Amino acid sequence: MRGSATPVGKREIARAFKLSGSDDRERLKALLRDLEADGAVERGRNKRVAPPQALPEVAVLEITGIDADGEPQARPLTWTGEGTPPRIFLLPERKGLPAVGVGDKVLAKLSRINDRLYEARTLRRIEGAEGRVLGVYRPAAEGGRIIPTDRRASTEFLVLPANRGEAEPDDLVLADVLPAGRMGLPQARVVERFGSMADPRAISLIAIHAHGLPTAFAPAALREAELAAVPPLTGRTDLRAVPLVTIDGSDARDFDDAVWAEPDGDPANPGGWHLLVAIADVAYYVRPGSALDRAACERGNSVYFPDRVVPMLPEALSNGLCSLRPGEDRACLGFHLWIDARGSLIRHRIVRGLMRSAARLTYEQVQAVRDGRPDDATGPLLDTVIAPLYGAFACLWQARQRRGTLDLDLPERKVRLDGRGRVADIGVRQRLDSHRLIEEFMIAANVAAAESLETLAMPGLYRIHDQPSPAKLEALRSFLAGIGQPFAKGQVIRPEHFTRLLERTAGTSDSHLVSEVVLRTQAQAEYAPGNIGHFGLALTRYAHFTSPIRRYADLIVHRALIRAHSLGVGGLDDAAMAKLEEIGEHISKTERRAAAAERDAVDRFTAAFLADRVGCTFSGRISGVSRFGLFVRLDESGADGLVPASTLPDDRYEHDEAAHTLVGQRHGRTFRLGGAVTVTLVEADPITGSTLLVLHREGQADPTLQIGHSGGDHPGGPDSGRRKRRRGR
Structure with missing residues (x-):
């Protein structure tokens, strides 16, 4: 039985041992009953038997991954045996059956290779599978419960003892949702545990797993990163004598851009400047089609949490050879930029070089020396490095x-x-x-990259930002008319029209409201091979060039420039060139995924911070209005909390979507986006990241009380070329 590839019945055993006659068959039948009673075998369907924990001949499987040879691996949807279930490899699909992917569920026929290994052939794909739930495991009388981390989940899940796995109380776990019964809570089976929620790191783990962020690099990618080395100077421009400096936040984990400036000595450009923006040459280390390239493309970008980074590249590159550490030789790709006294880019030249950073500076250090408070690091650099940087910045501004x-x-x-x-x-x-200062230098380099691609007719990826749709503009005009603010009509809308509106309302009671509504009117920036310009930055051509450590789009642009200018190895290959549209769509999605994960993590960290302050009163502004309540952003922490409509002063409220208001029909109370309010904290849940608020009693009597959720994508901030920790703007 143990050597059989499939469960066997009496007929197969009798044939194997050449048994005949009724006496032999009766003795065999009795023997099998004894073996079953002793637990040596288990009886399955069709009265066939097999060793304990063997899988049935036909079972529902879930595809869990793809091995190095491209073969799908699976596991049984339900497993009651001890330890982990056997490994299952899916045989190639028969003609006519749809291909399966990770997470799909299939009905399959299994063939047993040995106790721990099976092959399976798909019979059919199962649609409408229940999926998985991420949550916190808590003991309960009937076994245990899973409290989902998704605040939208409407129920908890029951975990029977046999489905608990290795989960301990208060563990963060991933569980399969089992087919629903007709009574009671839906059931789930724990398939993975990530550690205790008492560990502060669990907060970012929730965001990582809830958004499906890849965290482990393939061994081949890690090997490629470990074997990398700084290239020789041969074929490169020697920039090591140029005092380039990196300027980042004090909490930055990597330094992939460096800057330098000097007055332009050309008499034909009076008051102009010569800038150099040098970027880590990631394309030299991450070649098209390599294991590193596949990993970077899958991730699309790095993701930054308060306590960790999920990097696009392994640490040997992101924090090693591609980090422009002071005093160490580093491969770089850079643009020499020449601007005139009005800050216009008049020409540029790209080089592939070898540089050596003169200093690693922080924003605070550079600002302090500018304000007359130099330290040991910035004092010696003030006249030769920092002052020229600010001189060039003034023109760019x-x-x-x-x-x-x-x-x-x-x-x-x-x-x-x-x-x-x-x-x-x-x-x-x-x-x-x-x-x-740094943002303007990065924008200038990004413009040079886009111009270079366009001039040489080289395919690449542009960072595009469309103008607002006519429908959104009309809704904005209608809303602004309601608060007595006219807005341009019958002309081509430009960013300056929004800027004048914001300047006109600055300092008024409507300033927050107008800023929120203008933000929501904007389109979302994305990556595409077709250039339509960047509306928010008021630029006709723009590409992301300055962050190839953490954005795959920038790596594609580097490769395109290397190929266009014949700068050596690592250029854009034909295969990627043919798929630029697909790559642009993919990394636009990974960017949105990263932004959502970062935002969720900050929400949960914020809820954890506020959990001890339940009952306290805070000032805030209404950041969102919906029919089910108000979202309020607290002034002190920036936390967004919900004030349910059921807790508002007694009235019948109607939601005016165009005006962003909730209006009481009996007493005329109006709650409007952007308005100030005082609220009391009722609940802060680190598991879901949700914060529940009620209006402070003293505010309920004011019939003019206005309360205000930011949404959308700020068109300027994210596209400065510096998105290490500022993805949400």
């Missing part, structure tokens, strides 16, 4: 103002953790001139 770039400059939450990984405080991330 003039050009930005002239273009009428849309800059909503919305506050961004910054979560600071203590030594144990717990939230110490949550505040608003500082916005300094040193931030703007």
